[in-house]
Amino acid sequence: MVTATTPLKAEARNLNFIYNGGNRAVKNLSMPLYENKITALIGPSGCGKSTFLRCFNRMHDLYPGNKYEGQIVMHPDNTNILDPAVDPIEVRMRISMVFQKPNPFPKSIYENVAYGLRVRDIKNKRLIDEKVEEALKGAAIWNEVKDRLQDLAFNLSGGQQQRLCIARALATDPEIMLFDEPTSALDPIATANIEELMSELSNKLTILVVTHNMQQAARVSDYTAYMYLGELIEYGDTDSIFTHPTRKETEDYITGKFG
């Protein structure tokens, strides 16, 4: 439930995002992200939820001509992570991401998880070993891969690959983890595993997840935001959004009349 005591981890303030070519995919969006909670972004395809998510780790900076307006402020340091003076790499060091389709590197299982540490100039082999094990345990895949850490990551199943990607994102101790439809390419059992994992992870870090699947949002998230055509239509704790939506559009979407 939203209480005065739940600390804020981040906050979007009047955020606009304009793609190269002028398409305004996120419009004047303001929304909180509470610490150690899971916030779900739902809405029909093309509503801007993934675009919004990718603002959090400045992924849009990789492509020329994209433009942010407004702010995403991270707490407790009050940094506006969209400020051009803030290096996107610094932002990505604090906020990690799990993608829609499992995208392990064509390297060994071990190297996939260790890569984030190597990028941070960690050279101590024992420390990397420890961190890799910890991350793989945290992503609930350790038991399946501990005997074949040097195998290629591509030899894992889709669900295992996605958990490996979670381990990769986890190894660097991020403050926030972004999930962009993390189960859309997985079967129901693998999906259940990932959902359980997200709930566990939220004890330690803040999660923002985009999902197409309303049941998933209802199952895993503490807060839900419904977006449509780049605008935030309704935001609230998940129970009230799903049981008593205040806006007609939200209700229509949730009940399946639309979308």
Add this chain to the structure above:
Amino acid sequence: MNDDVRKNNDASKNLMKYQATTNKAAVLENLDAVRAMIRRHKFNDYIFSIIGLIALMIGLLTLLTLFIELIRDGSGRFNLQFFSDFPSRRAEHAGLLSAWVGSALIMAITFLVAVPMGVAAGLYLEEYAPKNWFSDLIEINVSNLAGVPSIIYGLLALGLFVYGLGLGQSILTAGLTLGLLILPIVIVATRESIRAIPVAIREAAYAVGATKWQVVADHIVKYSYGGILTGVIIGMARALGETAPVITIGALTFIAFLPSSPISTEPPYLNFEWLSSGFTVLPIQMFNWLSRPDHAFHVNAAATGAIIIMVTLLMNGTAIWLRYRIRKNIKW
């Protein structure tokens, strides 16, 4: 609703029966027409597959006949002596030594020039260059460079390397020229294999906080070097057979000495005098023998031709094998 359906069925029972029979005849007739049409369409398949096969055979058989003939004509010279003898006025004593040593040394320089420059240029164009009209212009020109006649490169090299930079008619000049010649091939191969890396992998690397250089060094280069290597080998195979630019920059046609050895027994063990040495290469040696009236030399020319083709095939085969080996661990 069920009642409605039953009533309807009862009422139209007779009609249904009638329709069933006429329908059957109609269906059969229609089916015949469909089958005739499919037969007609398939005839086109048949015609085209014959035309295609003929086209393929003309190309393949011509080349094969040529190759077999070269081997047959040159069969008398396939022995070690042919490789260890200098050219001579007597055909049966004339060998390839200076030509294959020249080709090998020049290929080494070509490799050292084309690979670092081509890969760096390809990486820069793909990963670093801002996308604007200027980079578009460069892109078009790089592709065009691959189609420039090789003799133009020879003329450029004659002006720039031989006279402009004073490098003379040397192995170094030839290596640099052929390096420039295959540079577009290496650049294009580099860019194509970089483009084959999925965006998702690139984004995954950036998402853990990698800089552009870390992404390039740890991922882009490692995942694309199979394709780059293939392009390099194919480029080298082309350079090996190039004649026109090498003649333009002044390759010798009769040469009875070797460049000084690159490795010496005394410190500093490396010797760079060979770079400024005069040279000849395999295709020029072949041309030289071919242009002599004495028929005995034509045997040598045929043997040389067969050797050039075999080396080229071997290089291309290696390229295919390497690509297969390297790609085996990388499936997107």
